[in-house]
Amino acid sequence: MHKISRQDHAQTKSANVNFLLEEKALRRRHNLKWSTYGEEVLPAFVAEMDYEVAPAIHEALLKVTAGQQYGYPARNGRRTSEYVAELYASRMADRFGWQVKAENVVVVSDLVQAIFTTVLAFSREGDGIAIQNPCYPPFREATTSTGRMMIPIETKDDGTRLSIDFEGLSKAIGPLTRLLMLCNPHNPTGRVLERSELENIADLVCANDLLLVSDEVHSEITFGGARHVPIASLGKAIGERTITLGSAAKSFNIAGLKCAFIHFGSNVLRDRYLSIFPRRVIVPGHVMGIDATIAAWELSDTWQRDVMLYLGDMRNLLLNRLQEEIPEIRVRPPQGTYMAWLDCSELQLPCSAHEFFLTEAQVALSAGHTFLPHGDNFVRLNFATSEKILNEILDRMVGAIRYRS
Numbered sequence: 001m002h003k004i005s006r007q008d009h010a011q012t013k014s015a016n017v018n019f020l021l022e023e024k025a026l027r028r029r030h031n032l033k034w035s036t037y038g039e040e041v042l043p044a045f046v047a048e049m050d051y052e053v054a055p056a057i058h059e060a061l062l063k064v065t066a067g068q069q070y071g072y073p074a075r076n077g078r079r080t081s082e083y084v085a086e087l088y089a090s091r092m093a094d095r096f097g098w099q100v101k102a103e104n105v106v107v108v109s110d111l112v113q114a115i116f117t118t119v120l121a122f123s124r125e126g127d128g129i130a131i132q133n134p135c136y137p138p139f140r141e142a143t144t145s146t147g148r149m150m151i152p153i154e155t156k157d158d159g160t161r162l163s164i165d166f167e168g169l170s171k172a173i174g175p176l177t178r179l180l181m182l183c184n185p186h187n188p189t190g191r192v193l194e195r196s197e198l199e200n201i202a203d204l205v206c207a208n209d210l211l212l213v214s215d216e217v218h219s220e221i222t223f224g225g226a227r228h229v230p231i232a233s234l235g236k237a238i239g240e241r242t243i244t245l246g247s248a249a250k251s252f253n254i255a256g257l258k259c260a261f262i263h264f265g266s267n268v269l270r271d272r273y274l275s276i277f278p279r280r281v282i283v284p285g286h287v288m289g290i291d292a293t294i295a296a297w298e299l300s301d302t303w304q305r306d307v308m309l310y311l312g313d314m315r316n317l318l319l320n321r322l323q324e325e326i327p328e329i330r331v332r333p334p335q336g337t338y339m340a341w342l343d344c345s346e347l348q349l350p351c352s353a354h355e356f357f358l359t360e361a362q363v364a365l366s367a368g369h370t371f372l373p374h375g376d377n378f379v380r381l382n383f384a385t386s387e388k389i390l391n392e393i394l395d396r397m398v399g400a401i402r403y404r405s
């Protein structure tokens with residue numbers, strides 16, 4: 001792994017780092033991340049940031065409670081879901097030059113709901129669904145728990161980065177395959193697919209008459225030169241076969257508030273979905289999630305810029321320290337997301353890497369086997385925390401390796 005310089009993030013010094021929280025304040029948060037384990041454990045698992053939200057989001061939420069806005073909501077004289085569907089469309093155009101029709105956007109609560117409902121709406125029991133391995137756990141769960149067959153597509157390491165095994169993918173597609181579920185930027189590896197790789201996937205999807213579900217929730221969290229390309233933006237043929245999932249939940253740290261988007265590449269796909277899950281059944285975004293999303297996308301670019309610069313530094317700190325102090329851990333620099341996928345095989349640990357670091361370092365990472373069957377040698381580390389906490393996490397991991405009996 002090559003060393004990453006600070007050059008990419010030379011502007012960091014100009015960033016306003018006023019969103020960090022002390023460990024004490026984090027432990028007072030009623031969230032899974034900071035309350036699953038005891039005081040002796042530092043958590044680096046659940047995908048959320050240890051940061052304050054953007055000031056505009058905080059103010060928007062205060063307004064809801066101060067004004068007791070607890071009735072049926074409207075914004076700008078319209079139904080909230082119509083308003084945010086248009087906001088999603090303009091965000092996609094601004095950020096990625098992708099033109100979408102707001103009428104083909106359905107507002108839902110969260111992306112796990114979107115993953116499950118799209119699987120149910122666009123496949124039947126016994127159908128095959130191709131999914132990259134390792135994968136965000138609800139991908140597998142939505143497939144196997146509903147009687148679908150997961151077709152695992154392996155991840156290849158070309159020596160510098162991880163990618164989908166395209167040959168494996170084209171061989172794995174069979175007569176029962178209905179759907180391909182893509183995650184880009186990829187959780188847990190942090191890979192951001194290039195245009196040419198996306199074109200490859202698009203060709204396979206079209207040639208095999210598949211539908212594509214593309215989870216792009218991490219699209220605004222990319223580093224260095226990596227740039228997210230919505231696969232549906234590549235052209236009409238793939239656009240019409242693609243269902244894109246997105247929200248402000250990850251990039252603005254508001255996953256608990258509930259507001260997410262499903263974009264259908266055609267009104268035929270949208271109508272099929274709505275015939276199975278009518279709007280009356282689907283819980284649309286919660287008023288808090290909707291107001292937070294509006295504040296995020298309309299008023300919080302400065303906060304996002306500052307956080308991204310800081311996250312870039314945390315990523316580099318992590319990669320440099322691992323390279324210098326635990327070079328046996330193999331990690332490919334994540335191009336997106338704030339997670340790193342650590343291959344600990346070379347450490348030859350006596351138990352799973354998750355168990356080792358939890359018991360010997362008091363650091364809670366995400367267990368590899370939840371993303372990858374037999375993935376006990378892997379862990380996912382969330383580096384969206386303060387420099388102080390990240391250094392403490394790394395000190396503990398290094399100490400546990402160095403002084404293991």
Ligand SMILES: Cc1ncc(COP(=O)(O)O)c(C=O)c1O
Pocket residue numbers: 047109110111112113136183187215217218247249255260
């Ligand atoms: C790829 C991906 N999709 C979906 C989600 C979950 O999103 P939500 O909280 O909106 O259900 C996550 C959470 O980490 C994720 O990484």
